[in-house]
Amino acid sequence: MVSKKSIYYGRFDGFQAPTVPKAPRSIRRISHGKSSEGSKISPFDLLAAIADQLLQESESSTSSTSPEQKDQITLPKESPQSDNDSGLEHVSDVKTSGFLNNHVKLEPCEGKNVDKMEKDASSHGDVCNFKSCSSVNLPFQNVKMGIRDDDKNSFKFNHRGSKMRAFRSQSIAGYRRIRKMLISKYRKVTSKKDYELTNTTIGETKPLYQNRKRIYNQERCQIETPKRRKLLHEKSDNEDSTHVKFSIKSFKVPELYIEVPETATVGSLKRTVMEGVSAILAGELHVGILLEGKKVKDNNRTLQQTGISKNCDLGFTLEPSFLNQKEPPLLIPNDTNQELIATSAVTPIMDVGFLNSSLDCHSETSLDYHVDKNQEIMPESLTEEKMTVLPFLEPTKKVEVSQRRIRRPFSVSEVEALVEAVETLGTGRWRDIKLRAFDDANHRTYVDLKDKWKTLVHTAGIAPQQRRGEPVPQDLLDRVLSAHSYWSQHQRKHQTKPVQIMDGSGLEMGCIKI
């Protein structure tokens, strides 16, 4: 390492040339494996069906429809507050086809007992592991199912693997990066792409539920902000809007992964699938709505407000609350992160989405706590290593699980480190500053540092009485102003090697530009 010479430059005592010369980002950039979105390898698609009883158990309000209209659901429904009521009525045959061209048909057991149906296949003990659930579409359409044909212990889902690759453990801000992906990126994914089976036809009709709409309008505003409320009121109450008719072709439910020995009988396989489906659907079910790929979260808003109308991309999902899951999630060993990432889709991990489904739009519970609930409930524990236990989440389920990070005020020592780094590197190289002074502070991102600097500059400019929080030593604030003053006058192209800066008053005294 080149020795660093210290020269006295007023406030910048000890100021030194940047040890990490700014290089073109194209050079600095670490190449990331681009996720090959194009990969079409479907996970095992699995077919599943919903039993009437299951649905009925979970339905808070029973709105039965005649068999003839089982795939026809008209909204709005009875209760504007409820999103648990599903219009699903009967299970239809579902055909599957997987990698091996295996076809499995799940028979709707109209009143029949599953066990009885497949009683013949119980000899093998039915070693069936429900490894994880992600999604699968239900009824009314064909659903594919992949079945492993070798004795490897996992399936390969390249398209997912590529996505999961982003969860690399070496990421400095792995957690945030992941979180951002989950809540920010994926929610932009349309449901069409991955779930074309979830087809919804929307038509419009006129009469029928006008009175109910009024109820919607009255109740939904209670949680709106004043600003929003005003807007809403301006709009709807007396509006005689059209009605939307929904024809839901299929529902999307969590994907189910199963594992059975090759020697298992077909019957046991069927039963396994049934058990898996039952496990998923048993208990409380929620109906989720996807609009343009985004989960519609606010139950209190009207369709109109939400933007659900004719010709919109709408999808419905069935979301089980997997709180009663029997098998605990498997964790991915940290050291094999990279490899497992590619196959993590088969890792039996509880899908956060399940939990989230029961939380829906009112809970404060966060993804953080879900994925980390077996560990210390501390944000600091959410390091990238631990994040490797993240289950693969459907884009649509990754939504709405964000939570604001807890506030963690900068300590004086942190401020000092920041000031020192900025003095050296300037105010436009937050990544370098992060690396230099906060490399081991996983909870401080370069954005955080940039923000902190911003507040420091502001703080330094206001009266001490106006400042809040732990007092920052005045000398530090002085340095802040000094450095801010200096760097605000230097372009990035000139900050390669500032040797002389300024005197205590912040006036520049000299600067060698290279």
Added chain:
DNA sequence: TTTAGGG
């Protein structure tokens, strides 16, 4: 991914 700024 980073930077730069507004929210």
Added chain:
DNA sequence: CCCTAAA
């Protein structure tokens, strides 16, 4: 702290 347009 968050969000995100730009680069």
